[in-house]
Amino acid sequence: MLAYMNQQAFEATLSTGKATYYSRSRQTLWVKGETSGNVQLVKEIRIDCDDDAILLKVEQLGRAACHTGHRSCFHKKVENGSILIMGEPLFDPKEVYNK
């Protein structure tokens, strides 16, 4: 998955060990998994060469990172001008998010 962090989100990620992002639309921090339970336990933090991107290596609790129920957000493959959905959702988003 790809998400945005501000400084506060990065500091929360460091101090809690749980991947924490910043929602620019909602203008608030969000601990990944706070609703779904699919928390990401941070195993390693990498920074890129020009210090403007962060790569987290995580243990993904629950079965999937994506809000669609897919393990990865990158589950759409471009092939011959079409988009193929790779794999099946591992949970039903309606059950997870509309509790």
Place this chain on the structure above:
Amino acid sequence: MLAYMNQQAFEATLSTGKATYYSRSRQTLWVKGETSGNVQLVKEIRIDCDDDAILLKVEQLGRAACHTGHRSCFHKKVENGSILIMGEPLFDPKEVYNK
């Protein structure tokens, strides 16, 4: 590595099979590797759940993707409040970029 694409960069990537990005600072397309020779041959293209991020799986020509000479741009590891450089540069940027 992480880089920006606009629609034109995406279309060039599709049509040429070489990863092509858009430099927002220089306001121009750039074919990755056009200076260094370290072209990225695109093997697979993934799109994320909300259609605003692209993951390229590539064959990295030359020895490294990063302009520093490291294989990955994400070669800085955050550990105990310090930043560790992981691995050694695989080429000398001075030799590659100052020809």
